[in-house]
Amino acid sequence: MIDIDKKLIVEELSKIYTALSIDKPYLVSLIKALKILITEKPDAPAIFTTDKELVINAHFWRNLELNIKKFIIEHECFHLILRHAVRVKELHDRRGVPTNISGIAADVVVNSLVKIPEEFKDKVITPELIANLLKMSINEIRRMSMEEIALLLYRREDEILSRVTPPSDIEYSISILTGSSTFNYEVLQEGDYELYGKKGQDFEEELRRRLLNALIYAKLIGKVPEGFNREVDWMLKSKVDWRGILREALREGFTGSFWRTWLKVNRKMPDQLPGHKVYTTPKILVLLDTSGSITEKELDTVKVVEEQLLSQH
Template sequence: MNAEDKILSARTGLLWDQPFFGALACQLQLVDATDDPRIDTMATDGKRLYFDRAFVGKLNRAELMFVLAHEVLHNAFEHHTRRQHRDHRLFNVACDYAINGELVATKVGKMPAMGLLDARFTGLGAEEIYRLLEEEQESGGGGAPGAGGQGIDPGGCGGVLDAAPAYDEAALAEARAEMQAQVRQAAAIAKATQAGVLPAGIQRIIDQLLKPKIDWRAVLRRFVDDASTRDFSWAKPNRRFLPLGHIMPGDISDGISHIVIAVDTSGSIDQKILSEFAAEIRGAYEEGAVDRITVIYADSAVAHIEEFETGDELVLNAAGGGGTAFSDTFRTITERFPDARACIYFTDMYVCDFGDEPPMPVLWGVQGRTKDFDSLTPPFGETISLAA
């Protein structure tokens, strides 16, 4: 069989054996990308399925079914809209680890020998895996394994392309909405085809995909952007457009963009979440959205204060203990840092003493309160769940 016929045969197999994945695979337009240097396996951007003929020729039917399901989950997990400023190849590796553990657990086809699988990453999101891999790279531990060639897919099991450039929020939002509609449709088809009884693994994936969610990273970036006072200048080109060959004006501060981060050291704040947040803020540093950060560590009272400026590596630590009260923190912010444009408070929200509202907007990053998060009603500020 030629490559197209092998793909169609594998897709038919998915429709019979795993209709959820098969229905999503049928939505993708086949594109021969054999001559595209980015693609030496397969790849998808949410609408198309790009394939390399030589790669398809090496796979048997069960392996090809796995790869098709792999590409489908790239889209269903919205990896094609989430890369932002991250390295393309390393992000593909992170996405592969996030996907392959799920597919192996649900016994979809057979993972090709070159596929990436690591039990410590199963169940984690692509962004968290990316951060862990990046830390391994920085410490000299590798961080980007895989048998792939020079294309976007070092994992050798199918890659993901961006649905739109990172700066085109409207196009990315449209791609997310379109994919969410396709996932709901595929879930309905799967339930109808299998008499309403889905394998437990598939049901868990569908429940995860259909659960209403807010990406705390997007809320955080919006909060940071709203807190910035900026103007445009040709003296500082926008780095997002440079890879596209366009020189556009970048933004500069009208004054100092100063943000206060408060860390509740009394609670069970997850160090991994704090590290991931720090990585997002480093991205804001690189784009010029933040010039200065004050970090306040506190339990029932302020214990320690650190200052970071542009170019510094932001490191947050959750170590500490004691009771919980926010009044001393907000009193310190109001008295010592009135120039701050915003305050972000990481806490488990087990507190009665909120103190007085400071003279700047507050974003509560709540960790460890997934079951009762919707019932949390602080007297001021906007609340996001760090479990999202």
């Protein structure tokens, strides 16, 4: 049994959601859709994530001010919806990047998206700190994905670790993913069944769909942080050879295909059935979406790709 008033935490979460609805309205629907658990574990961070859930540690939560609670909820929510723990583990498995280095990169990304309380700025890893260590501009850092930052940090691993203390939340989340850490919990917020009723890849696809909707909404209201845009783009980037699929679709759709018409004479039954006309390669019409969900930068990118394709044919 966890010794804390869960009703009080629910009330605090409601206040946090209200505050977020003002400065990050696109994030609120995502947080409300998440399953939130509560535990009491002295050796765990104040808040951390599993592969799917947000976990509040009552051992530390009860002693925090509300503005700090808002910050860490927002912070860990970004870690969860951007799949940072999963991506950090993948980067370690595929490229050998230490999880503590990638954890620093994940915090850089998230802390560029949230407003850090003044009294907390000397306790967290800021984009400004890493930009200074890497001798890069803050805007360059904010345009990079977690993986890109991690690989840069990895090249200067010893120097970075001598200057920066890796965050404990990502490391702990990975220990849960690998099964080396466990915890008892109670459910605080059930989450959206349309999301949590799905498993495996279906869950990931549903989460990506919601992320895309959040990004579009943020663009429409003009409140999309550049780092969020870059991270979502990375998660949504196609791993499918769309050129190959388009090529096969055209080949299948137009090779030997025909349509029936009375304007052509049917050679076998001229007065009883319509003739047929074989499809030829059609003209291609390009339609560009210029609505509010498409930025000038994205529109320019589409135009460049279009011109490249046209120049090849």
